[in-house]
Every structure is written in structure tokens, then in C-alpha cells.
Amino acid sequence: MQPLTGLRVLDLTREFPSYPTILADFGAEVIKVEEPSSGDPGRYAPPLIDGESVFFLTHQRNKKSIGLNLKSKEGLEIFYKLVKMSDIVIENFRPGVTKRLHIDYDVVKNYNPRIIYCSISGFGHDSPYSSMPSHDLNYQAMSSILWLTKVDDKIALPAVNLSAMTTYLYVTIAILIALINREKTGEGQYIDISFLDSTVSLLSLPASLTFFGFDINNLPVRKLPYYGIFKTKDERYICLGILYEEHFWKKFCKMFGREDLAKHLIPSKEKSVEIKQFLEELFKTKSRDEWFKILRDAGIPCSPVYSIEEVFQDPHVKHRGLILEVEHLKLGKIKQLNVPIKFSSIKAKVNLPPPKLGQHTDEILHFLGYSGDEIRKLREKNVIS
Numbered sequence: 001m002q003p004l005t006g007l008r009v010l011d012l013t014r015e016f017p018s019y020p021t022i023l024a025d026f027g028a029e030v031i032k033v034e035e036p037s038s039g040d041p042g043r044y045a046p047p048l049i050d051g052e053s054v055f056f057l058t059h060q061r062n063k064k065s066i067g068l069n070l071k072s073k074e075g076l077e078i079f080y081k082l083v084k085m086s087d088i089v090i091e092n093f094r095p096g097v098t099k100r101l102h103i104d105y106d107v108v109k110n111y112n113p114r115i116i117y118c119s120i121s122g123f124g125h126d127s128p129y130s131s132m133p134s135h136d137l138n139y140q141a142m143s144s145i146l147w148l149t150k151v152d153d154k155i156a157l158p159a160v161n162l163s164a165m166t167t168y169l170y171v172t173i174a175i176l177i178a179l180i181n182r183e184k185t186g187e188g189q190y191i192d193i194s195f196l197d198s199t200v201s202l203l204s205l206p207a208s209l210t211f212f213g214f215d216i217n218n219l220p221v222r223k224l225p226y227y228g229i230f231k232t233k234d235e236r237y238i239c240l241g242i243l244y245e246e247h248f249w250k251k252f253c254k255m256f257g258r259e260d261l262a263k264h265l266i267p268s269k270e271k272s273v274e275i276k277q278f279l280e281e282l283f284k285t286k287s288r289d290e291w292f293k294i295l296r297d298a299g300i301p302c303s304p305v306y307s308i309e310e311v312f313q314d315p316h317v318k319h320r321g322l323i324l325e326v327e328h329l330k331l332g333k334i335k336q337l338n339v340p341i342k343f344s345s346i347k348a349k350v351n352l353p354p355p356k357l358g359q360h361t362d363e364i365l366h367f368l369g370y371s372g373d374e375i376r377k378l379r380e381k382n383v384i385s
Contacts, residue, residue: 002027
């Protein structure tokens with residue numbers, strides 16, 4: 001038995017990432033509630049493989065799907081029955097939508113006072129921006145992440161949905177805290193989580209400097225010549241990660257016959273230029289992988305700058321089991337990222353592939369006590385799919 005076995009989650013979220021997936025990986029039963037005619041819009045986000053979004057395929061494992069029209073009286077009745085038998089509801093509608101649908105926390109808690117209800121939105125439900133449409137790029141911009149990572153006053157479009165993934169982790173943490181609180185008090189809980197709030201929380205180091213009046217543009221670590229990224233002989237890149245660490249810097253200087261530089265752990269502006277030029281010239285003499293082996297063997301903090309394809313071929317990634325294969329109904333074996341948590345005895349498991357729309361509707365309705373004839377009539381009325 002897994003640690004979350006016995007918990008039931010109603011997943012009303014759309015698009016990606018899939019917020020309850022990590023709960024499902026550790027045993028929770030997650031029921032994805034979808035609009036019956038088209039389902040989660042994330043199913044159709046390009047690129048597609050055999051008509052299915054690659055993003056949906058890699059984010060929605062270990063879930064059951066019910067196609068349910070929440071705008072119908074019968075659909076709401078089914079939803080409320082599910083609420084009575086569930087522990088958690090997670091939704092990411094724009095603020096105000098759940099109230100219009102009569103599935104907001106104030107309604108739901110009347111059917112199950114112990115329910116833990118998590119709302120995820122761009123800015124939270126009480127923000128002056130609460131009704132403003134936005135996406136990951138907007139949160140990274142408003143949190144200053146884009147500004148902090150600019151190079152030569154140029155801001156790059158981020159390739160990682162940092163805000164969404166950070167929020168995903170906070171959602172999981174918040175739900176587990178609420179579960180522990182419910183165990184102690186018997187009380188349910190409403191959780192309001194904002195993408196922007198979650199992203200701002202990543203600013204711990206820059207915020208420390210700003211709060212105490214330091215100029216982030218003059219951050220000392222940015223001026224360290226031995227803490228940076230260098231081009232190698234094969235036109236790739238290596239990272240040198242020495243950070244005010246005298247023993248690493250002395251060892252590095254001795255390796256390459258530059259003991260004269262070892263005493264300049266905190267170099268002057270002129271000496272910093274000299275050290276940087278030395279390092280740039282040095283790293284151009286060998287390939288990236290040659291440098292990685294030399295420095296790793298010497299115990300110097302370093303790393304290759306990988307392409308996305310190279311990440312999944314790295315020995316560490318393979319050894320730690322960060323990639324798993326899931327058997328899909330149509331596509332056969334598909335690869336996904338695994339849970340990056342190692343316990344001594346607890347195991348994450350994949351019990352279900354990403355579901356087809358409404359794949360488990362009949363199973364769920366039978367569980368709720370509906371007869372085959374009742375299910376047929378609900379389907380004829382487009383209440384379910």
C-alpha cells in the first residue's frame with residue numbers, strides 16, 4: 001500500500017502541468033473531471049502525436065477521466081456526490097468561474113465539511129489583478145525573473161515554464177499541510193495559490209540584497225571571473241562554479257601553473273579582467289567533455305552545458321531513474337519524467353496511462369450507484385461522455 005492510498009482527488013484543472021499527478025504517483029485516486037464534448041483543452045495543445053498533445057501525454061498519468069457537464073443539473077448532482085466521497089478538489093479556473101458554476105468552496109463544503117479545496121490562479125482571488133488573463137511568461141516578467149536573467153540588456157524568452165512548475169510544488173505542499181491539519185482538527189480547508197506569488201517566492205537571494213539596500217546589478221558573484229560559463233574548443237560550453245572557495249581556486253591555479261593568481265580570491269577590477277582572459281583562453285584548448293572529465297576528476301566544481309537531448313543520456317539521469325516508460329493504449333510505450341524523490345521504502349508507481357476522455361465515466365458512475373440504464377440516459381442527454 002502506498003502512503004496516499006485511500007485519498008480521492010477531484011481534478012478540475014486544465015492545461016498543464018497536471019497538479020495532482022505527484023499525489024497520484026504515491027497512491028491517491030485522482031479523477032479528472034472534464035467537459036464531456038471536448039475535454040481538457042490541454043489534450044489538443046500542439047504538437048500532436050496521433051491526435052494527442054505530447055504535453056498531455058507526459059503530464060496526465062495515473063488518472064481516471066470522467067466527462068461531466070457541470071452546467072447541467074444532473075452533472076452538478078453527480079459532482080456533489082463525488083465531493084461527498086472525496087478528500088480534495090483542485091481547480092484552476094479564472095476567479096469567479098467556480099462561483100457561477102456553483103462548484104466553489106462555499107458550496108462544496110456544505111456537501112463535505114472536511115474537503116480540502118485548492119484554487120490556483122494567476123494572481124489569487126483577492127488581488128487587484130485577479131481577473132487579468134495571463135500566462136507563465138507574464139508571471140516571470142512581473143516577478144523580475146526575466147529582468148534578473150537579462151544579458152547585455154537583452155531579455156530572452158524563457159524555455160521553461162518556471163512559474164507553473166513552482167506553483168505545482170507549492171500546491172502539493174499546501175495540500176499535504178492541509179491534510180495533516182485535518183487529521184489533527186477534523187477541519188477542511190480552502191487554499192488560494194497564485195502563480196505570481198509562487199514565482200516571487202523564488203527571489204530569496206535577490207530580495208535579501210534589495211531589502212538591505214544593495215544594488216542587484218552590482219551583485220559580487222556576477223563579477224567573479226572564476227564563476228561563469230566558458231566556450232570550449234568544440235564550440236560548446238563548460239561551467240566553472242568556484243564561489244569564494246579558496247581551496248578550489250588554489251587547486252585550480254596550481255593545476256595550470258598559475259599559482260600567482262591563487263591569492264586573488266577576491267580580485268581587483270584589473271586582476272578580474274586578467275583572470276577572465278586566462279580562463280577564456282584556457283578553456284578553448286580542449287573540448288567540453290575533456291574539460292568536464294579533467295575538472296571532475298580533480299574535484300573542481302564544474303558542469304557541461306547540456307542540450308535537452310544530452311540531459312536524458314547523462315549517466316546520472318539514467319542511474320537515478322528520472323525517465324520512466326508508461327504503456328499507452330494507442331501509442332505503446334511512451335517516456336515521461338519520473339518523480340525526483342527517493343525514499344528508503346516508499347515507491348512512486350505508475351498504475352494508469354494518461355486517460356482517454358471519459359474513459360472511466362461508467363466505472364465512476366457505477367461506483368456512485370447509477371444503473372446501466374441511468375448512465376445510458378445521461379449520455380443521451382449529453383450530461384456525460
